Amino acid sequence: xxxxxxxxxxxxxxxxxxxxxxxxxxxxxxxxxxxxxxxxxxxxxxxxxxxxxxxxxxxxxxxxxxxxxxxxxxxxxxxxxxxxxxxxxxxxxxxxxxxxxxxxxxxxxxxxxxxxxxxxxxxxxxxxxxxxxxxxxxx
Numbered sequence: 001x002x003x004x005x006x007x008x009x010x011x012x013x014x015x016x017x018x019x020x021x022x023x024x025x026x027x028x029x030x031x032x033x034x035x036x037x038x039x040x041x042x043x044x045x046x047x048x049x050x051x052x053x054x055x056x057x058x059x060x061x062x063x064x065x066x067x068x069x070x071x072x073x074x075x076x077x078x079x080x081x082x083x084x085x086x087x088x089x090x091x092x093x094x095x096x097x098x099x100x101x102x103x104x105x106x107x108x109x110x111x112x113x114x115x116x117x118x119x120x121x122x123x124x125x126x127x128x129x130x131x132x133x134x135x136x137x138x139x
Contacts, residue, residue: 013053
């Protein structure tokens with residue numbers, strides 16, 4: 001493979017990653033957990049493929065003149081897609097962290113006894129077993 005072919009392959013892989021990230025975001029919104037796991041696996045495989053291509057590109061880049069306008073243009077397209085992938089990952093990570101903190105806050109307010117930590121004799125943390133919660137449904 002020459003340098004331009006490797007850049008083309010990286011561009012194609014990143015296009016697939018961006019499409020998969022869009023599907024991943026939809027799976028999170030729809031709470032389709034099986035589809036979410038499938039998309040995570042697909043993205044991991046694509047990123048492994050991208051990492052292999054990037055290693056080839058790095059090896060070839062030593063002997064290639066990157067002053068060609070075609071090479072510079074393709075390299076900027078690949079870098080732009082990488083930035084979009086990182087931004088999508090950051091947005092999804094922020095969404096998950098906010099959701100996790102919200103759910104954790106609700107659980108702590110509903111079951112306040114779970115906040116304190118209990119330690120065993122050897123110093124390891126022992127999880128508290130929550131007491132039964134009785135909800136009065138009669139009006």
